[in-house]
Each structure stands twice: as C-alpha cells, then as structure tokens.
Amino acid sequence: MNAIDQLIAEAPRFFSYWNMMFLGQAALNTLMVSFLGCLIGYFVGFVIATLRLAEVLPVGPLRALFIGWTEAIRRIPFLVLLMCVFFGFQLSGAHQRLFVIALTAVALRMSALAAENIRAGYESVHRLQWEAAAALNIPPLQALFRIILPQAWRVILPPSTIHAVSMIKETSLVSQIGFLELTFAARMLNQRGFSALICFGTILILYFVISWSFAALGRYAERRLVTEARRHLQLPPAR
Amino acid sequence: MQLQYGQVLGYLPDFLIGACIALLIALVAFALGLLIGLGGASTLAYGPRPARLAVRCYVSFFANTPQLVQIFFLFFALPEFGVLLTPVQAVLIGMTLNAGAYLTEIQRAGFQSLPQAEIDATETLGFSRLQTVRHVIAPHIVKALYPSLSNHYIIMTLGTSMAAIFGVEELTARALNANAISFRSIEIFSLTALIYIGLTIIASVILYTFGRLMFRVKARVF
Numbered sequence: 001m002n003a004i005d006q007l008i009a010e011a012p013r014f015f016s017y018w019n020m021m022f023l024g025q026a027a028l029n030t031l032m033v034s035f036l037g038c039l040i041g042y043f044v045g046f047v048i049a050t051l052r053l054a055e056v057l058p059v060g061p062l063r064a065l066f067i068g069w070t071e072a073i074r075r076i077p078f079l080v081l082l083m084c085v086f087f088g089f090q091l092s093g094a095h096q097r098l099f100v101i102a103l104t105a106v107a108l109r110m111s112a113l114a115a116e117n118i119r120a121g122y123e124s125v126h127r128l129q130w131e132a133a134a135a136l137n138i139p140p141l142q143a144l145f146r147i148i149l150p151q152a153w154r155v156i157l158p159p160s161t162i163h164a165v166s167m168i169k170e171t172s173l174v175s176q177i178g179f180l181e182l183t184f185a186a187r188m189l190n191q192r193g194f195s196a197l198i199c200f201g202t203i204l205i206l207y208f209v210i211s212w213s214f215a216a217l218g219r220y221a222e223r224r225l226v227t228e229a230r231r232h233l234q235l236p237p238a239r
Numbered sequence: 240m241q242l243q244y245g246q247v248l249g250y251l252p253d254f255l256i257g258a259c260i261a262l263l264i265a266l267v268a269f270a271l272g273l274l275i276g277l278g279g280a281s282t283l284a285y286g287p288r289p290a291r292l293a294v295r296c297y298v299s300f301f302a303n304t305p306q307l308v309q310i311f312f313l314f315f316a317l318p319e320f321g322v323l324l325t326p327v328q329a330v331l332i333g334m335t336l337n338a339g340a341y342l343t344e345i346q347r348a349g350f351q352s353l354p355q356a357e358i359d360a361t362e363t364l365g366f367s368r369l370q371t372v373r374h375v376i377a378p379h380i381v382k383a384l385y386p387s388l389s390n391h392y393i394i395m396t397l398g399t400s401m402a403a404i405f406g407v408e409e410l411t412a413r414a415l416n417a418n419a420i421s422f423r424s425i426e427i428f429s430l431t432a433l434i435y436i437g438l439t440i441i442a443s444v445i446l447y448t449f450g451r452l453m454f455r456v457k458a459r460v461f
Contacts, residue, residue: 003319074461075439076432077400079411084432087424165303172305173401183308196315204304204312211303 007198014198019189026185027206033102033174033181034167040103041110042160048111049118055130055140066115073112079173081105086177098179105174106167113163121156122148154226161218165211172207182206247426250417254431257410258438264409265396268331272338273388279343284350294343301340307401309333314405326405338395345391349384378454386458389446393439393461400435410434 051057052066073081085105089096125148133143175184186203190196279294286294301309310333313324324332353376361371403412414431418424443460450456 006319072432072436075397075436077397077411077435079400079403080414080428080432080435083414083418083428084425087428091425169303169305172307175307176404183305183311186308186311190315195319196312197319200308200312200316204308207304207308208300212299215303 003195003197006195010194010198014189014194014202022189023182023185023202023206026180026182027210029099029179030168030171030181031210033099033106033179034164034171037103037106037171038110038164038167040107042114044107044111045114045116046118048115049122050144052115052119053122053140053144055134056144070112070115073108074116078105078109078170079176081109082173082177098177101177102171102174102179102181106171109170110163110167114160117159117163118152118156120159121152124155125151154229157225158218158222161215161222165215165218168211168214169207242426243423244426244430246421247417247423247430250413250421250427251430253413253417254410254434257408257413258434260407261399261402261409261411262396262438262442264327264331264334264399264402264407265392268334268338269392269395271331271335272342275335275339276342276344276346279339280346280350283343283347298340298343301337302344306333306337306398307404309337310401310405326402326407330399330402330405330407334395334398338391341391342388345387346384348387349380352383353379382454382456385450385454385456386460389450389460392446393442396439396442397435 048066048070052063052070054063057063076084082102082105085108086101089101089104129147129151130143133140133147138147171181172183174181175187178184180188182203186199190199279298282290282294310329313333314326314329317324357375357379358371361375366374399409400411402409403415406412410431414427418427421427439461447460450458450460
C-alpha cells in the first residue's frame, strides 16, 4: 500500500481523543521543562554574570572560576551534559524524578548561555559609568540596578527570547533519558504500531507551531519595549 | 562510591578518533549547508517572488523544529516511501538541511550589510562585474560573515553528538558504548565533556587566528 494511502487510512485511529490528550500532556511537559529551566537558568546566569564583574566581586581567582564555569558548560553538547547530570544524580544517591533531572540539565545549560548574554549586555554600557557611580559614592549593587541594568537590558532582551525558543527545541534530547515529552511521546506512539510518518510528522508540526508562535511573540514584545523606551527617552522613532 | 578514572583512560584513544569523526561530520554538513545557504540567500536577495517564498518556508520550517526530530523523520519515516538511509546518511542529510536553513539566514544578513554606495562607486570607476565581486563584494562579505560562520561551525560540532542516537560511531556514541561495557558512567561522561571542551577551544583558537591573519577579523569566536 502506498504510504499516503496508509496515512489517510490510519489518521482517524491516530487522532483519537486519548492520543491527543497524550500528545497534549507531552507538549505541556516540553513547555514546562523548557520554561522553568529557562527561568531558573536566567536567574543563575544573572548571578554568575554579576559576580564576574570586577566592580561587584573584587576577588580575581573567584571571578576566574565563574568565567571557567560558563566557558565549560557552553562547550559541552546538551546530550553529554544531560548524561552527566543523569549519572551525577545517580552517583549522589539522590533519587529524583526524571522531571527534576531534565530541569537541572536545562537550567545548567541555560545558566551558561544566559551568563554569556548578560555579560554582553553589561559590556555594552560604557565603563566610565561604573567609575562615575563610584565617584558619586553609589554602592556597586545599587549602581548595577539603577544605572547599568536600565541601559543594558535592551542588549540582553533580543537574544534571550531566541535562547528560550531554542531551548524548546533542545529539550527534544531529553527524550533520551525517558522523560515523557513530545519526542518521547512520538517514539512511544510509533512503537504502538502507528507509522513513523504520522507520529514524527505530527510532532514536527507541533514543534513548529509552538516555537514559531513563541518566536513571533518575542519579536512583538521586543518591538513594543524598544519603541516604548524610545518614547520615554524622547528619541526619534526607529526607521 | 568513588571515582576511578584509571579504567576509563584506556578508552581515550578510541574517544579521540570519535572526536575526529565528529569534526568531520560537522565539516561535511557545514560545507554542504554553506552551498545551500548561498543559494538560499541569493534567492532571497535577487530571486523571483515564488522562489523567495519557498526559501522562506524552508528556513522557517527547519529553524523552528528540533534537529533531532528532523533526523528521526528522515531515518524512520522515509523508508515508508521506499527511501532507506543508513544512519550516517540520515544524520548528514538532516544536519545539512538544518545547517542550510541557519546559514541562509546568516548569509542573508551578510548580503544586507553590503554598502550600496561602494558598489555604485565601482560602477563609476568602470569596474567589470567580476572585478566588483573580486575587489569589493567578496572582501566585505567575508569580513562580515566570518565570525558568525565560524560560530556556527562550532555549534554544529557540538550538534554532532546527537548522531549517537542513530548509531553513528562518533564521540558520544563511543562514550555510550564504553558506558555500557564498564558502567563507569560519571567518569566516562565527564571525560567526554572534557574532550568536547578541549576540541571546541582548539577550534576557536584556530578559527580566530586564521580569521585574524587572513581577513583581519578581530571578533571573538564562540
């Protein structure tokens, strides 16, 4: 039988209520892992990037430690990082649910990407501003929150939405440890006898819809925030 | 439980061969992707409307779906149409198509950064089309694109680790096999991670030095 005929023949059986609930649950898991992971990752990344600043942490070796940490985590493939976290949990004897393991791996990876991104944001603000703040006797953390960050966030924001969306795609690798997300769900349905064409085709479309809509949302938010900031600063609107 | 690296170090030569295979896969997919990207970017810049639309669909589809699932699709769904791919072929085709989408986007940005005034100037000076490309367009594009292209090459080298899932014998697959034999999991995967870190640092240094010497590009690589 032709593959397309077969696809049409099994479509009603595949798109049954329970299968759709199963895929919906899996999609929800994908979203949960990637967004919680990104949130935690961004928080940790922010702390790391801030502690890398000589103005905040004037201890050279400690800063080098943080720099080494981000550089190392960025250069490990997500699959290998996942295996390290997976077996690390096993070694430590902490029996955790797969969700926690997947979340840890995503957050670890995200923390390094976020730290790098936030560092670029900090560097976009001129060094003299730190010196001016110090001359005015403003403590470093206050200078960071009141002076540096309000200028840096416009550099930080656009890559961070891209990172968040790319994390949704990277979580497909989490299926390798058996966590039930979209890719794992597709493989399960495939093993239950549905053709690979319909299983992987469906989740390809699902992934596309999710990631495309979040990317569009990110672009919209970015445009909104930048025009608002321009109006606030009374700059001419962007071309 | 304690860490025992002694047992694991015996796998090191095996792993290093795997690392070379990973670099090779990334290189082949990158080179082919570069060609697709060049075609795509020139279509977006100069092509007719339907072709532009097709390229845009291709780019947004491949950039918005996970590479792993794309390769799964090639590997498991294409046999239903009578196309049987070996693991290496599936991984190479998947990575090439994926790279093609990203490299189209990167090269399009490079094309856009061409200063129109300089091209007008070459016309005034009576340059031929070839001379314009040789003396103005090519140096400019190479300089503008070099950092993002080398970054993407390193990202692709890291991306080859997912070839392990399909049974291609590269670094991660060798680590998984060694893990299945020796059960020294954390030692093996930390060693693998170290090899990947070393590999990408060496690649960064080489690409940076090459760009600095050949094209005077000062941007940091990865």
